[in-house]
Amino acid sequence: MNGRCPVALAPPWPVALSALLACAACATKKPATASIDVSRIRHIAVLPFAGPGGPAVANEFIRELLAAGLSVSQSADEADAVLSGNVTDYRSNNKLMVYLGQSTLVNGAGQTLTASNPVVSTSGAPLNAKGSLFGLPNAQVVFIQSSVNVVAHLSHRSSGRVLWSDEFGYEGIDLATASQAAVDQLMQSFFRAIPRPAPPATVIRGRPPR
Amino acid sequence: MRRLNASPHRHDRFSTRRLAFLTLTLVSLGAIFAGGVPARADALTEANRHYRTGLAYERLGRLDQAYTELQLAANLNPSNAAMALAVGTVASHLGRWDEAQRALEHSIALDAASCASYYELALVYESKNMDDRSLENWHRFTLLALDDTLKAVARKHIAHLETHL
Numbered sequence: 001m002n003g004r005c006p007v008a009l010a011p012p013w014p015v016a017l018s019a020l021l022a023c024a025a026c027a028t029k030k031p032a033t034a035s036i037d038v039s040r041i042r043h044i045a046v047l048p049f050a051g052p053g054g055p056a057v058a059n060e061f062i063r064e065l066l067a068a069g070l071s072v073s074q075s076a077d078e079a080d081a082v083l084s085g086n087v088t089d090y091r092s093n094n095k096l097m098v099y100l101g102q103s104t105l106v107n108g109a110g111q112t113l114t115a116s117n118p119v120v121s122t123s124g125a126p127l128n129a130k131g132s133l134f135g136l137p138n139a140q141v142v143f144i145q146s147s148v149n150v151v152a153h154l155s156h157r158s159s160g161r162v163l164w165s166d167e168f169g170y171e172g173i174d175l176a177t178a179s180q181a182a183v184d185q186l187m188q189s190f191f192r193a194i195p196r197p198a199p200p201a202t203v204i205r206g207r208p209p210r
Numbered sequence: 211m212r213r214l215n216a217s218p219h220r221h222d223r224f225s226t227r228r229l230a231f232l233t234l235t236l237v238s239l240g241a242i243f244a245g246g247v248p249a250r251a252d253a254l255t256e257a258n259r260h261y262r263t264g265l266a267y268e269r270l271g272r273l274d275q276a277y278t279e280l281q282l283a284a285n286l287n288p289s290n291a292a293m294a295l296a297v298g299t300v301a302s303h304l305g306r307w308d309e310a311q312r313a314l315e316h317s318i319a320l321d322a323a324s325c326a327s328y329y330e331l332a333l334v335y336e337s338k339n340m341d342d343r344s345l346e347n348w349h350r351f352t353l354l355a356l357d358d359t360l361k362a363v364a365r366k367h368i369a370h371l372e373t374h375l
Contacts, residue, residue, distance in 0.1 A: 096360070098299055098326040100265075100292040105356060113356050117295050117317075119326035121359045139292070141268050141299045143330055170370070171363055173302060177337040185370055 036156050038163060039195045043071040044154070045079035053090030053179060057150055060183040068187070069197045081154050081163060081194075088167075089149035092175050095122050100139040119143060147171045148178040152186050154194065164193040257286035261293055268300055276300050284313070291321035295330075302330060310334055325354040332367065345371045 044065055049058045061083060065072045076082045097120045099105070105113045105120070149169035155162050166189040172178030264279030277300045284293040298313030314331040317324050328351040335344035348364045348371070355361045 096326075096329075098295065098330075100296060107356070115325050115354065115356055116321055116323040117292060117326045118356050119329050119360060120357045121363075139265060141265065141296050142303075143299050143326065144303050145333060171333070171367070173307070173333040173337045174305070177333075181336070181370060185373075188373060 036159065036161065036163065038193070041080040041163075041194055042197060043073065043079045043081075045073050045076040045082045045157070047074070047076070047082060047084040049085050049087050049150070049152075051087035051090065053087045053148065053175065056175070057085075057087050057148070057179050057183060060179055061152070061187075064183060064187045068191070076157055079157050082157055083152060083154050085150060085152035087148065087150055089147055089169060090175065090179075091148075092144070092146040094145050094147050094171070096120065096143040096145060097122060098141050098143050100141065145171050145173060146175045146178045148175065148182045150179075150182045150186060152190075154190070164190055166190070253286045257283045257290070257293070259283075260286065261296070264296065264300075268296075273300055273304055277304060277306075288316075289320060291317045291324050291327075294320060295324060295327050298327065298330060302334065307334055307337060311338075323354060325351065325356075328354065329360065329364070332364075336367070336371070341371050341374050345375070 046058055046062050046065065048054055049061075062072050062074075065083075073079055099118050099120070102114065102116055103118050105115065105118060107113060147169060149167070151165075151167040153162055153165035166186055168182050168185045168189075170178050170182040170185065172181060260279045260283035264276045264283055267273070267276035267279060277297070280293065280297045280300055284290070284297045287293055294313050294317035298310045298317060301307075301310035301313055311331065311334050314327045314334065317327045318331065321327075328347045332344045332347035332351060335341075335347060345368060348368045352361055352364045352368070355364065
């Protein structure tokens, strides 16, 4: 005996490694909001969104949050969480080509397709019109639509942890319609992560029933 | 008694007048028919002229003038779906949603396969919160569209609108 304890001296590597892996697995399985009670988030600060159209999109978020019964401010001081984001696309002049009349189009694969008044995106599949209408070769008009793309995220004010994040893009006849729809879709995603506040209890006035 | 005393030539006089009246009517109708067909052809020629001018203005970005010319064309040839669609597209570009809606609905009534009309009308209905009508137009568009990018746009709009119904 040399006085050394073999059990104490032999490092328990396999046990330590297993424990470490188990802890790591636990950590990755835990949701990001595990320690935060998201149902207690009632006051949200909406910061200005970056990018063109940011103020309009932020106003739309404020309108939707207020309509859902949440308290909203534009300062993060007293808020439970902070909503911010970017407007990555805010264009009112997306052009689509409308070929008038019965048009024969040839796609990139060389296939010939015939359609009545087809509409083609300028960035989409390469389609070229053949033929003429009333002696006008490739009679066409440009249709203009708007598009808005919004990235939004909600972070916990005190911990800074991101509680929710999503992105949505939409097209509309004008910018107002497109932004409204994009924010509306994002709010649906938002309320899947953050519970809506319960509606206030209805107070029934008058004589109580016997 | 008065009938018995009536002139024996009275019946003949009435027949002559009636014959003259009928002849005059037939001649007038003939003149109308004879002149009507060229008038119709003239109207179509005139409509095509306004249509070409309208499209030329549209290419130049002179949308007000394009709209006026295209409206004249569509009024002279109200059974042409492409002209109605052109009016609707330019009206939408000018922000005249109600006029755009009417013209696009008319173009679909004339040509149920008018692909662009469904796309544009779906967007017009969406801006007016007429979600069920918009949804119907998006569905029709997906059946007719050739462009995969726009088909994907239509499917996204369908998914969004269905959450509201």
